[in-house]
Amino acid sequence: MGATMTAIWDASSMPPQERADALREFLGTEIGPLEVDHKVPPQDIQVRLALSDLGSTGLCSARSSGLIGRRTSKQARDDTPPTLVLALQRSGTGMVLQSGREAVLRPGEFALCDTTLPYTLAFQQGMNTHFYFIPLSEVALPHDALRRICAVSMGERTPMEGLASNHLTRVAEAPELRTGSYAEQLAQPSVELVRALLATHVDHLGLAREPLHESMTGRIVEYMRQHLAEPDLSATRIARAHNISVRYLYVLLERSGISLGDWIRARRLEECRKALAKPTSRAVTIASIARRWGFTDPAHFSRAFRETYGVTPREWRATRAPATSAPR
Structure with missing residues (x-):
């Protein structure tokens, strides 16, 4: 669907x-x-x-x-x-x-x-x-x-x-x-x-304070959203920004059902998918859109996109708008 x-x-x-x-x-x-x-x-x-x-x-x-x-x-x-x-x-x-x-x-x-x-x-x-x-x-x-x-x-x-x-x-x-x-x-x-x-x-039940540092998960997710497009977004960078160890970062995310690599990859792909569907992006190459959202390897991006959505980035773009002058 x-x-x-x-x-x-x-x-x-x-x-x-x-x-x-x-x-x-x-x-x-x-x-x-x-x-x-x-x-x-x-x-x-x-x-x-x-x-x-x-x-x-x-x-x-x-x-x-x-x-x-x-x-x-x-x-x-x-x-x-x-x-x-x-x-x-x-x-x-x-x-x-x-x-x-x-x-x-x-x-x-x-x-x-x-x-x-x-x-x-x-x-x-x-x-x-x-x-x-x-x-x-x-x-x-x-x-x-x-x-x-x-x-x-x-x-x-x-x-x-x-x-x-x-x-x-x-x-x-x-x-x-x-x-x-x-x-x-x-x-x-x-x-x-x-x-x-x-x-x-x-908050009303006092659950967020059991212990207080549990509320850090929300701040971590918001940080990842704000820096999603940056290629160097990594566990080390995220942990350093919140003054915690990488190991503890993974513990916090796991408690909320978040796999760090999968989370970042899925949301970057979703942003690329939305960008490729916009008529205003027809003058922008697929590789440029991928780089804008942190994908530095076009071949890797294309494979990941196809694995996730069942079509290549070019095929997806072609289904969203006429492909008469779409750049490669």
């Missing part, structure tokens, strides 16, 4: 006896393994999913007949990247259960769950919910602290919760905002808004 489109999956086009298995297979491929217990007979199963990519974040708007979804202990140990799932209720009621807590969701309310632990999503009377999938590495808050605010209902208690609920609802329910360039432009601000909200909860 490309970043400029919304893919629709609808069970109504399938024979009733095939719907449950088809849904399980689709979820396992596109979102993550989940056991689904339908609360209606096979002929009454109705599920419609609209999936979009928002930069590094995923969005799934789901409507269905009654069901319960469970991520088991075994599924939570799979090799998919650690992710926070934010369930935002559109209508009706739902429930998020994790780590012994239960969050009842009413319209406009939302709760988190952590894919590295078992969880349950219960929609006995039907589901009408937006799900945001945010990589744990993007949140850059202590993982242990985030786990303690999962399955906690949010959305009405504070102005920050209301702001997040309104923003995420608007993005999810406006087709023009969840596709094309708008989706890419809104991805990072949306993540930052969620991060700011979660940081207030972490």
Whole structure:
């Protein structure tokens, strides 16, 4: 699924006896393994999913007949990247259960769950919910602290919760905002808004001070964002800038599910991908764009781009705009 489109999956086009298995297979491929217990007979199963990519974040708007979804202990140990799932209720009621807590969701309310632990999503009377999938590495808050605010209902208690609920609802329910360039432009601000909200909860519970240096992870990630385009961005440089050892840098990042090299590489590639898609960049060579984002070896950049996106930089550029005068 490309970043400029919304893919629709609808069970109504399938024979009733095939719907449950088809849904399980689709979820396992596109979102993550989940056991689904339908609360209606096979002929009454109705599920419609609209999936979009928002930069590094995923969005799934789901409507269905009654069901319960469970991520088991075994599924939570799979090799998919650690992710926070934010369930935002559109209508009706739902429930998020994790780590012994239960969050009842009413319209406009939302709760988190952590894919590295078992969880349950219960929609006995039907589901009408937006799900945001945010990589744990993007949140850059202590993982242990985030786990303690999962399955906690949010959305009405504070102005920050209301702001997040309104923003995420608007993005999810406006087709023009969840596709094309708008989706890419809104991805990072949306993540930052969620991060700011979660940081207030972490601070309120005193979790960010257990110990105080855990909050350094957020500063490290922000430093990496600011210096992403610089070729000499390295573990040694980052550690020196924060007066810590390289070893401790890796410890901090690992606690938030961040692999340093992969993080830098993925975000540099994403910036190159966005730059290559802009009509205003047609007069700039691919090699120049790659160098601008820290790739000093054009051949290495081309291989990495193809491994990540399935096409070469030149092929990607050609699909975004007429290639009549594009420089090499």
